Amino acid sequence: xxxxxxxxxxxxxxxxxxxxxxxxxxxxxxxxxxxxxxxxxxxxxxxxxxxxxxxxxxxxxxxxxxxxxxxxxxxxxxxxxxxxxxxxxxxxxxxxxxxxxxxxxxxxxxxxxx
Amino acid sequence: xxxxxxxxxxxxxxxxxxxxxxxxxxxxxxxxxxxxxxxxxxxxxxxxxxxxxxxxxxxxxxxxxxxxxxxxxxxxxxxxxxxxxxxxxxxxxxxxxxxxxxxxxxxxxxxxxxxx
Numbered sequence: 001x002x003x004x005x006x007x008x009x010x011x012x013x014x015x016x017x018x019x020x021x022x023x024x025x026x027x028x029x030x031x032x033x034x035x036x037x038x039x040x041x042x043x044x045x046x047x048x049x050x051x052x053x054x055x056x057x058x059x060x061x062x063x064x065x066x067x068x069x070x071x072x073x074x075x076x077x078x079x080x081x082x083x084x085x086x087x088x089x090x091x092x093x094x095x096x097x098x099x100x101x102x103x104x105x106x107x108x109x110x111x112x113x114x
Numbered sequence: 115x116x117x118x119x120x121x122x123x124x125x126x127x128x129x130x131x132x133x134x135x136x137x138x139x140x141x142x143x144x145x146x147x148x149x150x151x152x153x154x155x156x157x158x159x160x161x162x163x164x165x166x167x168x169x170x171x172x173x174x175x176x177x178x179x180x181x182x183x184x185x186x187x188x189x190x191x192x193x194x195x196x197x198x199x200x201x202x203x204x205x206x207x208x209x210x211x212x213x214x215x216x217x218x219x220x221x222x223x224x225x226x227x228x229x230x
Contacts, residue, residue, distance in 0.1 A: 035218075043202055045221035091157065100170045101147065102206070102219060104157040 002027040002094050006105035013082055014113050021077045021108045023092030029053075032096035034068065034075045039089045039107070051075065082112045116141065118207045118222035126228045132193040135225045139186050139207030145169075146188040147219065148180060151202040160203075163188050195229045202226050 003026040013019045025034060036048040049059065051068050059066050063083075067076045079086055089109050093102045119138040127133050139146050148160040159172040163182035180190040192199055203226075206219040 037221075042223065043204075043226070044223040045204060045206075047218050047220060050218050101159040101162065101172065102149075102157075103159070106156050 002029075002032070002096050002103045004092050004094050004103055004105035006090075006092055006108050008108045009106070010109045010111070012111045012113065015084060016081050018078060018080050019082050019110065019112075021079075021090050021092075021110065023075045023077065023105060025073050025075060025092070025094045027094055027096040029096035032094055035093040035095070035102065036066070036075075036077050037091045037093065037104075039091060041088075045091070048077075079110075082110075084112050084114050086110060087112045118205055118220050120203075120205050120222035120225050122225060123223065124226050124228075126230060127195050129195055129197060129229055131195050132191060133195060133227060134189050134191045135203055135205075135227070137188045137190075137205030137207075137222060139188070139205075140209075140220055143207040143209050143220075144186050145208040146182055146186065147206040147208070148188070148190050149204045149206065150174075151204060151224075152198075152200070157204075160190065192227075197229050200227060200229045 005024045008022055032053045034051045037045040038048055039045050049066055056068050056070055063080045065078045089107045091104050091107045093104045095102050121136045145164045147162040149157050150160055151157045160174055161168055161180050162170040166182045177193045182188045202224045204224045205222045208219045
């Protein structure tokens, strides 16, 4: 079984603030993949990042960065200098070998105010 | 490179009817998964097809079924629609070659089904 918990239901920040979205996952497998997706109002899930369980290096892509901590089963996502266009629902997901499916968290609604 | 195409975009059906949704994956992708998104249950896995075979199935009643054609296009069917089937149905395409799915999943824009 696999599970993802996104404890933050809604976050509201003012433009240019940094914001971190939390994600805690559970899986019994030693090989698994973690994902972050963004869902704007249009509905499409936009892929942001994929991480495998063997690579704990943190990653930075422009204003986005991800912190993977296996010891705490967390895969947190930080947006630096947020912009209004970042407003969306963000989903964290896990896919492990035995499950062969994406299990999503409940999502975090991020609102960036001008 | 064309993305994942789902049709129709919006659909309104009456309780008791049946509905068929279509998904065309990215060219070359053989894995197609379907997800249901509702405000109450969030994103839930329905099933996955790979090379015309259902490889995995979520916890949904038998009213939900699917299939995949030789060109990898997939359809899902819901029979005897209930009000609770109103949802956004998302299709995901993956370049998975049959090993652990570390490949990214590319989602379509979804079909928004409303059952009245």
